[in-house]
Amino acid sequence: MSIVRRISSGPHQVQGRVLDARNTRWNEHRATVRAELVDAAFRAIEHFGASVSMDEIAAEAGASKPKLYRYFSDKAGLYSAIAARVGSMIWHSAQSVLMVDADASVEQMMRSGINAYVALVNTHPRIFQFLMVHQMFQYSSFDDGGGAAEQLQRVMTVFADRFATSLKGVGASETLVPMALASILGSGLSSTKWWLEVGRPADVNTETFSSHLEETTWGIIYGAARASGVIVDRARSFDDPEFLVRAH
Template identity: 55%
Template sequence: MSVVRRVSSAPSQVQRRVMDARSTRWDEHRVAVRAQLVDAAIRIIERYGASVSMDDIAAEAGVSKPKLYRYFGDKAGLNGAVAAKLGALMWESAQVTIFAEQDHASVDDMIRSSVQSYVALVGKHPVVVRFLMANHLFQYSGSGDGGVADQLRSVMEAVADRFTESLQRVHADASIIPLAVASILGSGLSATQWWIDNGREQGVDDKFFAAHLSETTWGIINGAGATVGVAFSPDLPFSHPGFASRLEMN
């Protein structure tokens, strides 16, 4: 009996499992190749900046240009994949600096640590960040899938939920929180663009910039709290009942 005959006579569920396994291996292969191509794109963008072409990326990756189009559709698709990779790195950083510590560390330590991680990532890939900003893939898109800032906003909204809970514990109006999130995101992205375009050349190092972003963030948070008659104690964790307290009103 031939090999073909034996396979063809196998029960349908066995054949289906074989096909599923092949499909899974192919999907995993595509994911791995796609990740390698994105990494190559990041390397060449860091070298050439906004002038990078699909030919440059294909040469860096050691593949044909048609292969890039097969995996990403067009250059916009590849740019979007680069933005998604940077966004994923920011989300992974947040897993360590925010989500893992928000019930134990002081809110001030948590915010400053997350800002420092953000600045470190931007400082590591300033040319890529500038490239994404030029292609409108760093700012908040409003659709949830258009820019790196969508990931930043997701992180911020997770933190904002804790501020909302704190305001609700003292029976304060929590509707101010979305405005505070938009203000922090807008000012932070504007400051980031200035820093990578001019600030670093003018001697504003990552520590100074991170400190500025942290203080600006707290300025907006405290301003939002004061608007609804609440003061926050940044040296306490979110879970502490004294983190938010009502202001004495004259």
């Protein structure tokens, strides 16, 4: 009986492997086509701006609108894939900052992170404006690994967690850290929206804009630190015992 079972189950196992291989090839093909369509959407947005239509995206992709909907279900699905691509770009641009030498000052790390973000916005202004016009920084639940807002928050959370650890180390409350993080993100996105809407004027170049974001961020951090009864020395590293001390 066991021999019969082994023999009779053979074709089913082979069929299962064939189906698995077909599914793998289809998934790989689907991922490739989706990436190509998102590439085309980027080009269309760079050309037409935030008002780009699905027809214009389809034309740029050399495809029909039904093909777009076949791979993204609807317009919202394509928009979320665009947001996910920007989110990936934000995360990758921050990697060099997050992996920086532990001896680097918190000020240096924060400045490098902000500069990387501003450089990305300055390189793709119409893409970021597109996301803001369509409120893609206001909600999540993306199926493509997290949108722009989620990845931006992910980067900031790395810093927030280090601050929380330092607060805990001196016996101070960590409860204001999430509030400060939300304030920094909200302020930064509002400033970015304004900067893009006014056309990134010459008197507010990338250096000036980065400086504004940096000082605004530190203003929020200093305010939260005072409310928590601590003093922050941004010229020190996170690992320096004197980076954060209790106020007398």
